[in-house]
Amino acid sequence: MKKDKLIHLKLSLARLIIDIVRKFLFFLLYLFYSDINTKKHSFIITESFYTPWKLDKKFQETLKQIKKNTKCDFYRLYNLWQLIDEVSHLNGDIIEIGVWKGGSGCLIAKKIALLNLKSKIFLCDSFTGIKKTSKKDPYFKDHQVSDTSKETVIALIKKMNLKNTKVVKGIFPDDFKNSFKNKKFAFCHLDVDSYNSTKDCYNWVWNKMVKNGVIVFDDYGYHTTEGVTNFVNKIRKNKDNFFSYNLTGQAIIIKR
Numbered sequence: 666m667k668k669d670k671l672i673h674l675k676l677s678l679a680r681l682i683i684d685i686v687r688k689f690l691f692f693l694l695y696l697f698y699s700d701i702n703t704k705k706h707s708f709i710i711t712e713s714f715y716t717p718w719k720l721d722k723k724f725q726e727t728l729k730q731i732k733k734n735t736k737c738d739f740y741r742l743y744n745l746w747q748l749i750d751e752v753s754h755l756n757g758d759i760i761e762i763g764v765w766k767g768g769s770g771c772l773i774a775k776k777i778a779l780l781n782l783k784s785k786i787f788l789c790d791s792f793t794g795i796k797k798t799s800k801k802d803p804y805f806k807d808h809q810v811s812d813t814s815k816e817t818v819i820a821l822i823k824k825m826n827l828k829n830t831k832v833v834k835g836i837f838p839d840d841f842k843n844s845f846k847n848k849k850f851a852f853c854h855l856d857v858d859s860y861n862s863t864k865d866c867y868n869w870v871w872n873k874m875v876k877n878g879v880i881v882f883d884d885y886g887y888h889t890t891e892g893v894t895n896f897v898n899k900i901r902k903n904k905d906n907f908f909s910y911n912l913t914g915q916a917i918i919i920k921r
């Protein structure tokens with residue numbers, strides 16, 4: 666009984682400390698992002714300790730190679746890394762729409778290679794920035810995030826000696842209505858930042874996803890890409906999908 670009380674006291678104290686740190690960090694971030702809606706947003710720190718990426722040498726090596734080429738933090742990248750294990754038994758290729766300088770895409774490609782999968786990864790981007798922004802997108806405007814090129818991604822692919830990638834340039838899905846006709850995908854990383862691009866890409870890719878295939882929406886948990894949050898909140902209720910909000914900020918939808 667005494668021991669139980671002590672354990673509970675420790676937990677309460679730890680929680681108090683975390684809460685103070687969380688509020689302080691949120692206050693600091695608010696100085697940069699004063700447009701955050703404090704009713705909907707706060708700073709997430711969880712109470713868990715298990716951090717398997719620290720012991721995953723291959724992940725750490727790959728992270729070093731790609732980290733200058735990505736906007737994703739290592740939590741999100743590790744989640745992608747792990748999810749490729751989960752879809753490795755499925756018969757389908759892999760696609761990333763929203764590649765920027767190729768960081769997250771090449772990390773996925775490396776994992777596919779390490780698992781000796783037959784799947785190919787298509788790395789798809791306009792390479793001219795974000796598209797189809799509207800009133801639904803509070804932060805980004807068209808053409809932002811255009812500081813990249815197809816050549817930048819190809820250089821990273823060469824540096825990492827990846828043989829399983831194909832870089833595709835164009836606006837998705839508009840320029841590809843008649844391409845990828847018989848393709849089936851086991852995994853899709855969708856990272857295009859605007860409501861309409863996310864909606865159109867999702868509608869385009871959904872019919873190409875195999876059963877139990879996984880779509881990861883990178884932008885779900887960010888106040889800067891709230892259009893994507895709102896879109897995913899609409900489709901999460903669909904009967905043919907299983908939805909999960911990962912506290913990394915990613916939304917995960919699995920095709921039932």
Ligand SMILES: C[S@@+](CC[C@H](N)C(=O)[O-])C[C@H]1O[C@@H](n2cnc3c(N)ncnc32)[C@H](O)[C@@H]1O
Pocket residue numbers: 734735736737762763764765766767768769770789790791792793794795796810811813835836837838856857858862
């Ligand atoms: C946030 S960045 C992707 C970040 C990347 N996944 C990483 O590892 O950091 C978003 C990218 O989406 C691309 N993009 C946005 N809308 C698009 C669309 N409809 N078709 C093709 N590319 C698009 C932009 O050009 C930009 O490179």
